[in-house]
Amino acid sequence: MLNNIKLVIFDIDGTLLDSVCFNTYNMNCTLEMMGYTYRVDEACIRANLGATAEDFYKVVLDEVCYLDWEAIRTQNRVNVRQAMQGYGKAFPGVESTFKALYEKGYKLVLYSNCSRLYLESALEVLHITPYIDYTECVKDNGLEKPELLKKIVSLYEGMDTVVVGDRIHDLEAAAWNGLPYVAALYGFGKDEIKDATYQIQAIDELIELLEGPKYTKSIEEYISLLDKEKQDA
Structure with a gap:
């Protein structure tokens, strides 16, 4: 209980x-800026958010990008506040x-x-x-x-x-x-x-x-219920 x-x-x-859109946007901006042609998609990001950084990057990046995952993470962090303000919610x-x-x-x-x-x-x-x-x-x-x-x-x-x-x-x-x-x-x-x-x-x-569940009836319903209980007594 x-x-x-x-x-x-x-x-x-x-x-x-709800950070899928934000993380996808931020990651792809970083990949583009660093000259990679690979792009992540929202489904992959959604499936792996919440993992540790290394596990996250290992799954969402392809093999070529993953070799540079720490540099990619560093650049993502540089842009995080601006991207969050635009796409995080x-x-x-x-x-x-x-x-x-x-x-x-x-x-x-x-x-x-x-x-x-x-x-x-x-x-x-x-x-x-x-x-x-x-x-x-x-x-x-x-x-x-x-x-x-x-x-x-x-x-x-x-x-x-x-x-x-x-x-x-x-x-x-x-x-x-x-x-x-x-x-x-x-x-x-x-x-x-x-x-x-x-x-x-x-x-x-x-x-x-x-x-726990609360009593949500209106005042009018409550008074009516009390009157009925008095009549039934």
Whole structure:
């Protein structure tokens, strides 16, 4: 059960940030600038977002480009903020969901395989900075996702915690730490997480999952229901 959760840890790509178009555009601009004829496509980018940098570039680039993947990554980072502002976007409901959870007293944390520059550029698009308590990337301290998750949980000792993500990496990291996991099925890895115990089809469904169903009838319906109960008594 998720009734006592106080700390919510979010992945970024595919969970908060709809970044397929942005990453495809940025990568192809870099490849063109560096003189390569190869171009990536959105389907390949979508299938591999959320992986570590080396694994990501190994799959999305052809053999010739991959020999120079670190230089390609460096150039991608040079252009990341401008490309993010033009093509990055939040999934519907991200900002309002963070605001609602923050106002309900939840601690909201971001963790990711991305670089610090990428994370900061994403925050400019997501508009959720006022609601976030802490952020950390795997490259900040050389930790893999399971170890990074362990570190973050230790910073909030005693708080019941849930992890929200869209890829198998997040499910495995949560399981390694004995934490519940919410599968963001609207994201990029829906097939690999479709058997998760907790699932959401949109980010705003997270509020009800954590808070439980609320009484949503209008005042008029509520008064009518009370009158009927009195008559039946």
